[in-house]
Amino acid sequence: xxxxxxxxxxxxxxxxxxxxxxxxxxxxxxxxxxxxxxxxxxxxxxxxxxxxxxxxxxxxxxxxxxxxxxxxxxxxxxxxxxxxxxxxxxxxxxxxxxxxxxxxxxxxxxxxxxxxxxxxxxxxxxxxxxxxxxxxxxxxxxxxxxxxxxxxxxxxxxxxxxxxxxxxxxxxxxxxxxxxxxxxxxxxxxxxxxxxxxxxxxxxxxxxxxxxxxxxxxxxx
Amino acid sequence: xxxxxxxxxxxxxxxxxxxxxxxxxxxxxxxxxxxxxxxxxxxxxxxxxxxxxxxxxxxxxxxxxxxxxxxxxxxxxxxxxxxxxxxxxxxxxxxxxxxxxxxxxxxxxxxxxxxxxxxxxxxxxxxxxxxxxxxxxxxxxxxxxxxxxxxxxxxxxxxxxxxxxxxxxxxxxxxxxxxxxxxxxxxxxxxxxxxxxxxxxxxxxxxxxxxxxxxxxxxxxxxxxxxxxxxxxxx
Numbered sequence: 001x002x003x004x005x006x007x008x009x010x011x012x013x014x015x016x017x018x019x020x021x022x023x024x025x026x027x028x029x030x031x032x033x034x035x036x037x038x039x040x041x042x043x044x045x046x047x048x049x050x051x052x053x054x055x056x057x058x059x060x061x062x063x064x065x066x067x068x069x070x071x072x073x074x075x076x077x078x079x080x081x082x083x084x085x086x087x088x089x090x091x092x093x094x095x096x097x098x099x100x101x102x103x104x105x106x107x108x109x110x111x112x113x114x115x116x117x118x119x120x121x122x123x124x125x126x127x128x129x130x131x132x133x134x135x136x137x138x139x140x141x142x143x144x145x146x147x148x149x150x151x152x153x154x155x156x157x158x159x160x161x162x163x164x165x166x167x168x169x170x171x172x173x174x175x176x177x178x179x180x181x182x183x184x185x186x187x188x189x190x191x192x193x194x195x196x197x198x199x200x201x202x203x204x205x206x207x208x209x210x211x212x213x214x215x216x217x218x219x220x221x
Numbered sequence: 222x223x224x225x226x227x228x229x230x231x232x233x234x235x236x237x238x239x240x241x242x243x244x245x246x247x248x249x250x251x252x253x254x255x256x257x258x259x260x261x262x263x264x265x266x267x268x269x270x271x272x273x274x275x276x277x278x279x280x281x282x283x284x285x286x287x288x289x290x291x292x293x294x295x296x297x298x299x300x301x302x303x304x305x306x307x308x309x310x311x312x313x314x315x316x317x318x319x320x321x322x323x324x325x326x327x328x329x330x331x332x333x334x335x336x337x338x339x340x341x342x343x344x345x346x347x348x349x350x351x352x353x354x355x356x357x358x359x360x361x362x363x364x365x366x367x368x369x370x371x372x373x374x375x376x377x378x379x380x381x382x383x384x385x386x387x388x389x390x391x392x393x394x395x396x397x398x399x400x401x402x403x404x405x406x407x408x409x410x411x412x413x414x415x416x417x418x419x420x421x422x423x424x425x426x427x428x429x430x431x432x433x434x435x436x437x438x439x440x441x442x443x444x445x446x447x448x449x450x451x452x453x454x455x456x
Contacts, residue, residue: 076451080422088433088450154451163455171447171456174432206433208455 005164007050012165014042016066019195027220028195030069030162030209065158069213072159076152081131084111084124089179090211092153093130095145103145104153106214109178119218155210163208167199173206179215182207187219222334228299228317235269235283247271247282261308263287279308290329292343296322305331307346314348328360340367350378358396359440366401368394377401389417395437402437409452410437425450
């Protein structure tokens with residue numbers, strides 16, 4: 001199925017209810033439409049209006065991609081040493097240690113990172129450099145990791161489409177200097193709370209669904 | 222379409238005829254460049270047009286049409302074919318193979334009879350992009366480059382010396398930026414060196430300095446894209 005961007009936006013809006021609490025995952029996530037048959041029928045009609053065949057296989061692929069957003073991403077290898085200034089708040093540095101362990105650090109603001117595996121916050125030294133062969137320490141000199149390889153964990157295509165469909169205006173927003181207010185908002189969100197405000201706040205911070213999902217994962221569960 | 226020799230022969234014959242009717246005063250048709258009002262005027266003698274400057278003949282009345290383009294450039298027509306004349310330099314700067322000329326910021330956009338496009342800088346009066354490309358971007362004095370398209374691929378031309386900078390399989394290029402930005406076939410944008418190498422870290426630094434987004438525009442295509450730090454188009 002080859003679709004236009006506007007059709008894909010329509011399909012995502014049909015399939016995805018937005019950011020809501022998922023009792024299975026026990027946190028807010030991008031949940032699928034309740035009436036999945038109706039969503040499928042609407043998707044087929046929308047695609048048919050543009051002369052595009054839309055089958056169950058396409059629908060399943062689309063809904064799987066939406067469900068996978070919190071875990072999805074793509075590795076980006078830059079092969080350059082990265083200083084703190086080379087990273088935006090919301091970016092994730094993935095470090096592979098010599099023993100094969102992988103650790104992801106989400107940049108919250110200048111020099112402040114959260115480990116996505118331990119959910120612990122770290123302040124890095126002003127001269128921190130993420131580069132293979134170096135040792136990563138925090139500002140107090142505590143050893144965090146030996147860096148065998150350093151990559152970035154970037155949003156995948158579906159996250160970008162979800163941003164486009166559910167976070168209008170995101171492209172025009174500057175990325176905020178600090179994501180701590182967003183993290184606090186995510187942490188305060190209860191199971192009965194709608195995620196609409198958090199989604200709006202993320203959009204205002206210039207943060208897309210990929211980073212927002214990681215923040216929720218780190219601070220809500 | 223007539224060859225340059227055929228046009229030259231027609232003009233030579235007309236020149237001889239014009240010399241024989243020297244006693245008929247040419248009739249002033251219009252101020253050639255009314256805004257400038259610097260004494261340049263189009264005259265007509267027996268249905269054919271010429272160009273005069275302060276009463277002195279610059280081009281004899283042997284042309285079928287003379288169209289002022291501004292900045293002392295004129296489109297000269299002979300038997301349905303057109304050439305570009307630079308009054309300041311006092312010479313034709315193209316052959317009679319110009320199909321259309323349009324003004325854009327600081328430049329004249331030329332389309333040849335074969336459909337190929339070029340760009341002439343009206344300030345330096347130089348042909349910065351020869352009319353050999355399928356499409357040409359807008360000249361922008363804030364950018365040292367202008368994009369060109371050949372077939373499906375976009376490249377850049379360095380304005381200073383007209384050097385073609387071949388880019389690796391770009392499916393889109395952008396106007397007026399502070400560098401060579403292009404869209405690759407995978408739909409991501411990147412910044413390139415003049416040698417066509419992707420400058421990942423420089424792009425990243427520029428994007429971060431701009432607040433995490435880079436706005437790129439193609440004025441000719443009326444296209445505006447916003448890209449994130451990874452080069453993903455997010456609008």
